[in-house]
Amino acid sequence: MRMGSRSSRGSVGTGTREGRDNRVEGAEARLVVLASGQGRVFAALAQACTELNLPLEIAGLIASRPNIGAQEVARAHGITETVINKKDFATEMEWDRLLCEQIESWGADWVLLSGYLTKLGPIVLDVYKNRVLNTHPSLLPKYGGKGMYGRRVHEAVIAAGDKVTGITLHLVNHDYDEGPILAQHEVPVRPGDTPESLEMRVVEAEKRFVVETLTALCRPQ
Structure with missing residues (x-):
């Protein structure tokens, strides 16, 4: 695969011939x-795509900021990666448009948010309506919404005394963690957790869950 560049631009809403021809x-x-x-979940998915002959190709990684672990994962697996940091743009619309153009330039059929902490703008969400997926470390609608990510979710689960938590894969809309749920997987909360x-246990379960659900989603019926 090829290294990405922030200079890559396409026509919003059309995709590019190059991206689709390189499937x-x-x-x-x-x-x-x-x-x-x-x-961590991205790494498991990249490894599965290589080793398990999944009906899925990871066309590229977009990092929201430089020097993150996900970029190292992409490089290790030969996956195209680039950084598009919202803070680098004068307006949200400019950022949103470039983000969409980069996704389209890779010929994406689906977009997966994997620990992505920047709320998507209307251009990406409209062009990729019902094709943007998010994995969340709880059984939504519990423990979702703005500010609920990573360890904060698990702290809330422990504080509430819940006996079961889990992972949710859902479609992304214009509100945090409120899109239609596609699949969920339960993880028991153990005494003394x-x-x-x-x-740690939710992440390990999430790796398997994401690989299995994306495989089912992308495989022809």
């Missing part, structure tokens, strides 16, 4: 991943 043989869908952190121990 990996056997892949039924091209996925662009957006991330803000370590990329801390936010840290619970997070």
Whole structure:
């Protein structure tokens, strides 16, 4: 695969011929991943795409800021990666438009938010309506919404005394964590669990869950 560049531009709403013509043989869908952190789930998905002959190609990674773990994961797997930081743009519309153009330039069929902490703008959400996915570390609608991400979610689960938590894969709309739910997986909360121990188990379950659900979603019926 090829290294991305912030100078890559396409016509919003059309995609590019180059991105679609470079589809990996056997892949039924091209996925662009957006991330803000370590990329643990992204790493599991990238490895599965390589080793398990999934009907899915990761066309590229867009990082919300430089020097994050997800970029190292992309480089290790030969996946195109670039940084598009909202803070670098004078207006939200300019950022939103370039983000959409970059996704389209890779010929994306689906967009996956994997620990991506920047709320998407209306251009991306309209062009990719019902094709933007988010994985969230709780059983939504519980423990979702603005500011609920990462360890904060697990702290809330422990504080509430819940016996079960889990992972949700849902479509993304204009509100935090409120899009239609596609799949969920339960993870038991064990006696003596801390936010840290619970997070570790949820992440491990999330790796398997994301691989399995995306495979089912992208495989022809």
